[in-house]
Amino acid sequence: xxxxxxxxxxxxxxxxxxxxxxxxxxxxxxxxxxxxxxxxxxxxxxxxxxxxxxxxxxxxxxxxxxxxxxxxxxxxxxxxxxxxxxxxxxxxxxxxxxxxxxxxxxxxxxxxxxxxxxxxxxxxxxxxxxxxxxxxxxxxxxxxxxxxxxxxxxxxxxxxxxxxxxxxxxxxxxxxxxxxxxxxxxxxxxxxxxxxxxxxxxxxxxxxxxxxxxxxxxxxxxxxxxxxxxxxxxxxxxxxxxxxxxxxxxxxxxxxxxxxxxxxxxxxxxxxxxxxxxxx
Amino acid sequence: xxxxxxxxxxxxxxxxxxxxxxxxxxxxxxxxxxxxxxxxxxxxxxxxxxxxxxxxxxxxxxxxxxxxxxxxxxxxxxxxxxxxxxxxxxxxxxxxxxxxxxxxxxxxxxxxxxxxxxxxxxxxxxxxxxxxxxxxxxxxxxxxxxxxxxxxxxxxxxxxxxxxxxxxxxxxxxxxxxxxxxxxxxxxxxxxxxxxxxxxxxxxxxxxxxxxxxxxxxxxxxxxxxxxxxxxxxxxxxxxxxxxxxxxxxxxxxxxxxxxxxxxxxxxxx
Numbered sequence: 001x002x003x004x005x006x007x008x009x010x011x012x013x014x015x016x017x018x019x020x021x022x023x024x025x026x027x028x029x030x031x032x033x034x035x036x037x038x039x040x041x042x043x044x045x046x047x048x049x050x051x052x053x054x055x056x057x058x059x060x061x062x063x064x065x066x067x068x069x070x071x072x073x074x075x076x077x078x079x080x081x082x083x084x085x086x087x088x089x090x091x092x093x094x095x096x097x098x099x100x101x102x103x104x105x106x107x108x109x110x111x112x113x114x115x116x117x118x119x120x121x122x123x124x125x126x127x128x129x130x131x132x133x134x135x136x137x138x139x140x141x142x143x144x145x146x147x148x149x150x151x152x153x154x155x156x157x158x159x160x161x162x163x164x165x166x167x168x169x170x171x172x173x174x175x176x177x178x179x180x181x182x183x184x185x186x187x188x189x190x191x192x193x194x195x196x197x198x199x200x201x202x203x204x205x206x207x208x209x210x211x212x213x214x215x216x217x218x219x220x221x222x223x224x225x226x227x228x229x230x231x232x233x234x235x236x237x238x239x240x241x242x243x244x245x246x247x248x249x250x251x252x253x254x255x256x257x258x259x260x261x262x263x264x265x266x267x268x269x270x271x272x273x274x275x276x277x278x279x280x
Numbered sequence: 281x282x283x284x285x286x287x288x289x290x291x292x293x294x295x296x297x298x299x300x301x302x303x304x305x306x307x308x309x310x311x312x313x314x315x316x317x318x319x320x321x322x323x324x325x326x327x328x329x330x331x332x333x334x335x336x337x338x339x340x341x342x343x344x345x346x347x348x349x350x351x352x353x354x355x356x357x358x359x360x361x362x363x364x365x366x367x368x369x370x371x372x373x374x375x376x377x378x379x380x381x382x383x384x385x386x387x388x389x390x391x392x393x394x395x396x397x398x399x400x401x402x403x404x405x406x407x408x409x410x411x412x413x414x415x416x417x418x419x420x421x422x423x424x425x426x427x428x429x430x431x432x433x434x435x436x437x438x439x440x441x442x443x444x445x446x447x448x449x450x451x452x453x454x455x456x457x458x459x460x461x462x463x464x465x466x467x468x469x470x471x472x473x474x475x476x477x478x479x480x481x482x483x484x485x486x487x488x489x490x491x492x493x494x495x496x497x498x499x500x501x502x503x504x505x506x507x508x509x510x511x512x513x514x515x516x517x518x519x520x521x522x523x524x525x526x527x528x529x530x531x532x533x534x535x536x537x538x539x540x541x542x543x544x545x546x547x548x549x550x
Contacts, residue, residue: 023453038464042464046323183310195322
């Protein structure tokens with residue numbers, strides 16, 4: 001256990017240096033939260049713009065909450081794919097990481113801890129923007145803390161697991177990884193009811209949405225924190241059923257993503273793509 | 281060969297390289313054309329979920345179309361010198377006998393043409409899939425405002441490109457950090473007027489906001505919820521075009537000289 005912790009800590013420290021040593025800590029923190037804060041402000045701007053004419057303030061707040069937690073997907077999931085691109089294409093150090101005693105899997109896991117920390121900071125700040133600028137409020141006494149924490153944990157597991165899957169694809173497809181990383185985050189933004197209810201999706205895509213853990217995750221967070229969901233379709237499920245589906249989809253995704261990553265890493269080695277640079 | 285002819289040929293040469301290079305990497309089509317427009321689609325659906333008037337959906341579509349140009353300015357213009365520096369090609373631009381502005385103009389023209397071709401996907405999403413509609417409008421006015429917006433925007437991209445002569449990762453991260461905040465400050469997905477005095481300040485700094493506001497006025501009339509009358513916005517855009525072109529010229533000359541003195545012009549991984 002101790003060697004594993006030591007490896008994770010070493011790779012997390014290295015990840016922090018790679019991401020932040022171009023500037024001082026204050027500027028780096030400001031840089032790291034710029035994107036999620038601006039996204040939150042765009043949503044706030046849209047809400048202010050239609051505030052006088054549109055219906056459904058509660059719906060908006062629920063959707064805003066989904067957008068806040070989507071920071072995890074953008075920063076961790078897409079970020080794990082970008083780690084591969086940076087290490088292989090930009091710094092040309094992927095082969096050294098691969099041959100080091102830490103190993104690729106532990107290295108990616110360690111670096112994802114930094115991404116998780118930054119995503120947590122961004123989510124908290126996004127929620128603060130929501131609290132002060134768009135009237136996002138919840139009754140602290142009515143929050144379902146235990147299921148909320150459980151849902152948050154499951155969502156993080158699903159995000160990191162899918163991050164490994166994205167990283168595996170990035171190993172096998174050097175050029176296309178550039179596009180794939182952000183593409184998956186945007187696809188999940190559209191499919192999982194982040195800023196509009198899944199009810200508005202075509203029927204076929206609704207089924208796809210229900211197969212993804214993130215759809216259940218965002219809805220569970222809304223239910224346990226705000227006391228209401230944002231989708232008529234998902235309202236049919238009780239809170240227990242919601243958690244059950246979140247657990248089941250997360251479990252399936254995590255096991256599948258882990259196996260897929262290992263297979264993709266092997267494939268990348270067979271194809272000689274671990275040190276194949278294509279951009280610079 | 282005269283200097284003018286030389287620079288025109290350099291501009292065309294860089295335009296050609298950009299067009300051909302992009303066709304050789306079709307996956308960039310997804311990054312440049314499809315992804316930003318999918319983001320726009322999400323914002324349109326949010327307006328629909330909120331029961332907002334249909335004109336707001338059109339506002340978001342127009343903003344989403346301009347977002348593809350903003351991405352091209354940031355990554356295809358601003359950060360291009362970073363990629364060139366990393367691949368060891370930047371010095372070739374400096375030993376060439378033509379003006380740097382001619383090379384940057386070629387990059388801008390090529391990027392603009394490509395992005396315009398790719399924005400067809402956004403038009404399809406907006407007008408066919410989502411079904412937004414516009415008021416009857418004047419085509420010359422639309423093209424005129426669009427041209428001014430693009431000149432000002434790509435001139436800003438030239439200014440940003442000059443930063444990469446001296447800096448590396450700092451400027452790269454600046455480009456990355458500017459992407460989303462500028463979308464907010466330009467009111468790409470909501471009327472700029474919503475931001476009040478902040479909207480007026482940002483309109484004076486970044487041409488994207490003024491341009492999108494002016495284009496919406498041409499397409500939607502009163503439904504655009506405009507920041508100021510169209511003629512004022514056009515006058516400001518003309519001013520921004522002149523200012524950013526001048527600034528790009530000055531910044532390129534100054535930063536090139538500084539980068540040479542400090543030995544950082546061709547320094548990779550800085």
